[in-house]
Amino acid sequence: xxNAMTMSKDEVLSTYExxxxxxxxxxxxAESGEWDAxxxxxxxxxxxxxxxxxxxxxxxxxxxxxxKKVAIIKQLLACDRTIRDLTTPWMAQLSQMINSSGTSRRxxxxxxxx
Numbered sequence: 001x002x003n004a005m006t007m008s009k010d011e012v013l014s015t016y017e018x019x020x021x022x023x024x025x026x027x028x029x030a031e032s033g034e035w036d037a038x039x040x041x042x043x044x045x046x047x048x049x050x051x052x053x054x055x056x057x058x059x060x061x062x063x064x065x066x067x068k069k070v071a072i073i074k075q076l077l078a079c080d081r082t083i084r085d086l087t088t089p090w091m092a093q094l095s096q097m098i099n100s101s102g103t104s105r106r107x108x109x110x111x112x113x114x
Contacts, residue, residue: 007055009065016072019048023079030086038083 007015022045029038061069 007051007059009059009061012052012055012059012061013065013068013072015048015052016069016076019045019052020072020075020079022048023076023083027079027082027086030083033090035090038087 022041026038026041026045029035029041
């Protein structure tokens, strides 16, 4: 990825496309429960997003490019929604396990092993 301050129109669009490809990989990772891979991919998407934030407003896209950008953003949002739908139950289960473990530990501390 080039320096965000010098991104061309093509580089902006290719960065959005790269984010979409990574987001699609994130969906696959979430579907298969590969949480470490999901986290790594999320960091890579974040790096692209930061680069875009620094240059996207400075680059004016023409009609066709703007339409393509909007279409990619809609796909990114759909991927994000799918990932949230897949991770929310896992996060609830993880939270329950953590709380259960804490309760078990407190009971053990209070009453000792029986």
